[in-house]
Amino acid sequence: MKQSLLDSVEYAIKYLEKFSSYAEARLESSDSSGFMMKNGLLEASSQDSYHGAGFRFIIGKSLGFFSTDNLAKKNIKKLAEKSIRATKKAARLAEPISLGDEKRYSAKYDVKDREKISDFSPDRKVSLLKEINSALSKSAAERYFSIHDCVTEKYFINTSGSRIFSRIPRISFYYNFSVLSGGKSSQRSWMYGASAGYEILRKWNLPETLSRESEALLKNLAKGVRPPRGKVDVVCAPEIVAIMVHESAGHPGEADRVLGREAAQAGESFMTPAMLNTRIGSDLVNIADDPTIPGSYGYYLYDDEGVKARKRMLIQGGMINEFLQNRETASFLGVQSNGAARAVNYSVEPIVRMANTYFVPGKQKEEELIESVKLGVYMKNFMEWNIDDVRLNQKYVGAEAYLIKNGRIVAPVVKPVIETTTPALYSSVSGVADNLEFHSGTCGKGEPMQAIPVWFGGPTVKLSKMEVLPKAARRF
Amino acid sequence: MDNEFFQRGKEAAEKLLYFVKKSGADDAIVSLLSRESSQVKFSNSRISNNMLYQSSSLSVFASFGKRIVSTSVKTFDNRAIRKGADFLSKFAACVEPNPNYMGIAEGPFTYRKDSSLFDLRVEKLGDRIVDYAEEGISRASTGRVKRVAGNAEASTERTYLITSNSVKCEDKSTALYLSLRAIIDKDDSAHMVAVSRNIQGFDVSGCAEQAASLANMNVPVEKISPGKYDIIFYPLPFAVMLDLTANACSIFDVESGFSFLEKKLGRRVSSNNFTLIDNASKEYGFGSGLSDDEGVPTQKNVLIDRGILKTYLHNTSTARRYKTRTTASAGLIAPQAANIILSKGNYSLDEMIRSVRRGIIVTNTWYTRFQNYRTGEFSTLPRDKALVVENGKIKCATRGIRIADSMPNLLSKVSAIGKDSRQILSWEVEVPVDTPPVLVKGINITRPN
Incomplete structure (x- = not known):
């Protein structure tokens, strides 16, 4: 990171300190590239870079924030003056804010990328896309892929004396393909992501993975049967469990939603502070969020308020255990921040976010869970899903799914639907396997929208007595 | 918005187009976007944050023998611009041509004059965006409404677009936005938005009152x-x-x-x-x-x-x-x-x-x-x-x-x-x-x- 940029934010902090009880800056510099292929043709190749800084400060009891990519000291001073004026004016109706007490840290950390993003040439990325396209072209009629990488350096500084430097390389791959058969179609959209170098490609094994998925969807189209009627057992593979815990344990456990701060954007939460230590599911349900998992897409060791990150147990033994907190929500609720403040980049305020949320694995084998089902459904992956804004009413529609009869997978199943509520979902958990997998996503929250990288994960989980096809959905 | 800074950006855009063409591009589009906005976020009927955003980007899209590439330039100095243009031609050599690519529009074009998209009073609004947030909260806090949440924002955007095919277009616009949710409880609320290019059309009271009226429907x-x-x-x-x-x-x-x-x-x-x-x-x-x-x-x-x-x-x-x-x-x-x-x-x-x-x-x-x-x-x-x-x-x-x-x-x-x-x-x-x-x-x- 250039010394002139570092000098600019040091200057800004010193300037803001004159007027405020607390100030912080996040300086960020990022280099990225993206390649997009549609039906075998390379449609876009881009390589970009940016730098900029975001500044947050407290005057009286009011919070102010400004950001810019023009880090000339003269410009920063002008913006600071403008922002201070507006923050003072807003004080008459401002929510009194306290960020509580936090330790100060001097730290420097990075992610070791063995095959460096900067060394992985554009033509190798294009070759990868071509290889994936080739693997899919026989089975998938329409194919859309994009690969994106970035290396982001951040420097956090505050008036409490913290100085934290980080460097995180991230790689992601997004895809959507359509398979067609007998006048019907089926689609698959998913992504992979990690904080890593390009060595991660060997682990993802994208050509083979996508090819297997498209063959399975084709088979489902050709031979799929209807899901069984009535309440049956559903065995959810890690990908389904991953999205479930993200949507119905992670999001409702965000303290800013609990306190109403996101009410007009991502919504609120059915959870209240009074629900801490109350039961939400069976005692097999343990759900954690941990930013410190090496290589994870949501990786960080210090959050965007300079708080040291740690693993958070959101649900423990079926009981609501802990909310995700930033400094403001923690102070309001009388606890310490657990390091969940994240901003998608320097230009926006940090808000409460998940990092890597997962269902803690159990001891059973996936095969045991399937063998224990007399009549039911095994859902491998999904396409459509959604959940209401307080995170109670949710739906997951299987893409690749199978019928289980007498403990064995016997046929593909067409679009089984789980439509349930959060307490009903977690109360139905009757088996937890040991095969923990993580999946990647881009989680949306805030205004302006902050689409932030996360992992979500879990092992295979058995849900007892779930209805998989509500009557009203039968006409599809 | 800083006019001097934008003018420097325009000069940088012209130079970038020149160098990209010189490096062998068949087609090139250079665009400069400068944006400044102020936003007040409120929840539980109180202002929770007061934000000011400023950004500028200079980006270029180019085709070299149907090889489509794009990049952005971080600063407006000559060195960064030459580096960006050099990089682009080298980058293009590494990627594949897209036979489906058929070029960009042939200019020059004549643009209509549209004064409806810009209001100087919005550009000069400053901290008065706080007043809109307060007005929204106040107008929506009626009857059974217990809490008001939302976001008021004012922004000014300037763009400058030039291409290798004789296109030159400069545009300037302003925007006002209010998103407001009147909340009786977690299960009972109403949400409305108001948008406008100018002060006159920005109906904060109407938006807030409609949200409150709907929420209050008992x-x-x-x-x-x-x-x-x-x-x-x-x-x-x-x-x-x-x-x-x-x-x-x-x-x-x-x-x-x-x-x-x-x-x-x-x-x-x-x-x-x-x-x-x-x-x-x-x-x-x-x-x-x-x-x-x-x-x-x-x-x-x-x-x-x-x-x-x-x-x-x-x-x-x-x-x-x-x-x-x-x-x-x-x-x-x-x-x-x-x-x-x-x-x-x-x-x-x-x-x-x-x-x-x-x-x-x-x-x-x-x-x-x-x-x-x-x-x-x-x-x-x-x-x-x-x-x-x-x-x-x-x-x-x-x-x-x-x-x-x-x-x-x-x-x-x-x-x-x-x-x-x-x-x-x-x-x-x-x-x-x-x-x-x-x-x-x-x-x-x-x-x-």
Whole structure:
């Protein structure tokens, strides 16, 4: 990171300190590239870079924030003056804010990328896309892929004396393909992501993975049967469990939603502070969020308020255990921040976010869970899903799914639907396997929208007595 | 907005275009975007943060023998510009040509003068955005409303676009935006938005009072059975449906498998009272502008005319490939809608309600997701107030329901269109939409057992 940029934010902090009880800056510099292929043709190749800084400060009891990519000291001073004026004016109706007490840290950390993003040439990325396209072209009629990488350096500084430097390389791959058969179609959209170098490609094994998925969807189209009627057992593979815990344990456990701060954007939460230590599911349900998992897409060791990150147990033994907190929500609720403040980049305020949320694995084998089902459904992956804004009413529609009869997978199943509520979902958990997998996503929250990288994960989980096809959905 | 800084950006853009052409590009588009906005976020009827954003970007798109590349330049100094141009030609040598690429528009163009998109008073608004937030909170805090949450924002944007094909377009616009939710409790609330290009049209009080009035509607809450219902969509949720429909009109989405309108050109795709337009040349349009991303002057495009799909959205390259004319909808890679308009109908909201035997008034939706983009199967969740209508009258409110249907079915069952339109931009509506309320017959509703 250039010394002139570092000098600019040091200057800004010193300037803001004159007027405020607390100030912080996040300086960020990022280099990225993206390649997009549609039906075998390379449609876009881009390589970009940016730098900029975001500044947050407290005057009286009011919070102010400004950001810019023009880090000339003269410009920063002008913006600071403008922002201070507006923050003072807003004080008459401002929510009194306290960020509580936090330790100060001097730290420097990075992610070791063995095959460096900067060394992985554009033509190798294009070759990868071509290889994936080739693997899919026989089975998938329409194919859309994009690969994106970035290396982001951040420097956090505050008036409490913290100085934290980080460097995180991230790689992601997004895809959507359509398979067609007998006048019907089926689609698959998913992504992979990690904080890593390009060595991660060997682990993802994208050509083979996508090819297997498209063959399975084709088979489902050709031979799929209807899901069984009535309440049956559903065995959810890690990908389904991953999205479930993200949507119905992670999001409702965000303290800013609990306190109403996101009410007009991502919504609120059915959870209240009074629900801490109350039961939400069976005692097999343990759900954690941990930013410190090496290589994870949501990786960080210090959050965007300079708080040291740690693993958070959101649900423990079926009981609501802990909310995700930033400094403001923690102070309001009388606890310490657990390091969940994240901003998608320097230009926006940090808000409460998940990092890597997962269902803690159990001891059973996936095969045991399937063998224990007399009549039911095994859902491998999904396409459509959604959940209401307080995170109670949710739906997951299987893409690749199978019928289980007498403990064995016997046929593909067409679009089984789980439509349930959060307490009903977690109360139905009757088996937890040991095969923990993580999946990647881009989680949306805030205004302006902050689409932030996360992992979500879990092992295979058995849900007892779930209805998989509500009557009203039968006409599809 | 710093005029001197923008002028430096323009000079840098000219130099960048020169160097990119010199390095062998067949086509090049350089665009400068400068934006400054102030935002006040409020929740629990208090201001929770006061934010000021400033950004500038200088980016270049170029073709070298059908090798399509783009990059951005961080600073406006000569060294950064030369480095950017050098990099681009080397970058192009590493990627494959796209035989489908057919070039960019040939200029020069003459642009209309449109004073409706810029208001100096918005640019000079400063900390008075705080007053709008306060006004919204105050006006919505009536009756049973316990809390008000939302966001008020004022922004100014300047763009400068030049191309290797003699295009030069400079544009300046302002925008005001209010999103406001009046909350009685977690299960009972109402949400409205107000957007405007100028101070005069920014109806903060109207927006807040409408949200409060809807939230204060005190009717019993009842659980309803899954099944078919007539749905009266308020503008806010129907804008989501129209945004998705306009997206599906992009030829890029059609080719990628993201559209339910594939092979539907010239065919019926909706009921015959439904005419959908994309018009970025409309005065005061929240998505209006002088040109698209390759500098073609914006124009009115009738996408669906009385139920018949008339055109897909094209840029110059895709239009040449399909032997048609650009719709001035660049997106350089993916053509896109800019300012979506549903033609008004003749019905008042009351008339729609009176015509419904068994239905639901949906005032907001959330989390719309497709099972299959090609077939248009989707579901979405009504959020905020949802009112049950029986025999022409509002009977009760309901909660915990989901709309689960398909876009082709929904469009074909549009039965009545309101006569009062509203411009919408919201969390789930990324492209501004101008729509009245709309009545759709026989839509599938589900709920968890």
